[in-house]
Amino acid sequence: PEAAKAAGLEPHLEMKDSGVEWLGPVPKAWKVIPLKWRARCSSGDGIATEDVELNERTDSNIPVIGGNGLMGYAAGSNIDHQVLVIGRVGALCGNVHIVNPPAWITDNALVLRPKSGVFDNRYLAHVIRFRNLNDIAAKTAQPLITGTQVRDQRVPCPSMQEQIAM
Helix, strand or coil: CHHHHHCCCCCCCCEEECCCCCCCEEECCCEEEEHHHCEEEEECECCCHHHCECCCCCCCCEEEEECCEEEEEECCCCCCCCEEEEECECCCCCCEEEECCCCEEECCEEEEEECCCCCCHHHHHHHHHHHCHHHHCECCCCCECCHHHHHCCEEEECCHHHHHHC
C-alpha cells in the first residue's frame, strides 16, 4: 500500500485469482495474458568466434550479448531498439537482461520484443525474472528454453502508468 500511495496509485485494490500458479492474486482490473499476444520472441543470430573481440577496440566496440550477458565486442549490431534478452541454453538459462542498441545478440539467447505501449521493459524484465524461466527449461544434459515456452507464459498486464510506477 505504501508504494502504491507514493506512486499516486490506489493503495487498497480488490484482488482476483490470476489463474496462474506462480503468480497468485492480482488486482481485479489487471489482465493476465500470454506473452504471445503482445510480444515477439526469436533467437539471436550466430556470430563467428573470430568476429568477437574480448576487449573493446576502435573497430569492434559493439557489445556481443549471449545467454549470460556480455561475451565481448564486435563490429556490427543486430538490434535497433531496446529489447529483453533471455538466456536460452545452459545452467543459467532464463537469465533476463535489458539490452540497448547497438548490440549483437547471439543465438545462445532469445530476443523478446514487446509491442510498443503494452509493456514497460523494466516491468516486464522484473515479471519474467520473478517467473524464473529456468523452472520450465528442459532438464537435459544442456538445459534449454524455447521461444515458444517464453511466449506461452501468462503475465500480468497492468496499465502503463502502474508498470512504470513499479
